[in-house]
Structures are given as structure tokens and as C-alpha cells.
Amino acid sequence: MKTYRTTLARRLGNALFAPALRAGLVRPYALLTVRGRTSGRPRSTPVRVMTHDGQRYLVAPYGAVGWVLNVRAAGKVTLRRGRWRAVYSVVECGPDEAGPVLRAYARAEPITRPYFDARASDPPAAFAAEAGRHPVFRLVPA
16 A cells, blocks of 8 residues: 655645636535634645445545544535535544445545555455545535
């Protein structure tokens, strides 16, 4: 499994991607905004919103990065794409619920596959074993 490093290229990519999300141009991505756990100021980052079995999820393919820690502390997030905006409470999923979602995410986002030990073709149980390293949050309308 590859370790995630925030590089200059990644920061620049996110900085260029965010205006496209504000304009509503890119689906199924959204701009996640959450209150910073120490500063209290709003923090935003582009995320892919996964839909699985009629539920919407946020997946942290790179592990417990800053936005994950902020979401855990805040308990709610705002998602935005163009004029659409919604506030959600978040519920962190256990391994049984997270496994199928992580598998679907790895299939949908090939760029993140090196960060998983399981392969996209592996069963959901292989991804459930990785749920502790790749948090998954179910979105509940607030």
C-alpha cells in the first residue's frame, strides 16, 4: 500500500478543481466544507460523493487526512456543486458497511488504487479489512 503525501501538484490540482465545482461543472464530485477542528474556520476540499445501495457516502482513500479529522470533530459537513448546496450529518461506518463502499470507490477512482492493499476485483471482505485505514462516512440529511 502506498502512503499518501500532499504534494505541490496535488495542492495545485485541488486549487484548480475547486472553482469548477463552484461552477457546477464536475460530477459526481462536490466541494466539501467543514469547520476546522482547531481553528474553527471553514475548510474546503474537493471530494467524490459515492452512492451505494441508495445511500450517499464520503470515502477517505488516503486515510485520516485533515478533512477526515475535521469531519470527525464537527459531525456535519456542507457539500456544494454549482448552486446546489446541502448540509449533512455524518456517521462513520463500521467495516461491514464500509467494505462494499470502499470496493466501489476503488473501481470508480483508479488513481486511488495504489493506496489500497485490496485489488478492485477482490471481494468486499478484503476492503472491509481496510476500513480502519480508509474511513467511510454515510451522509445523513441534516
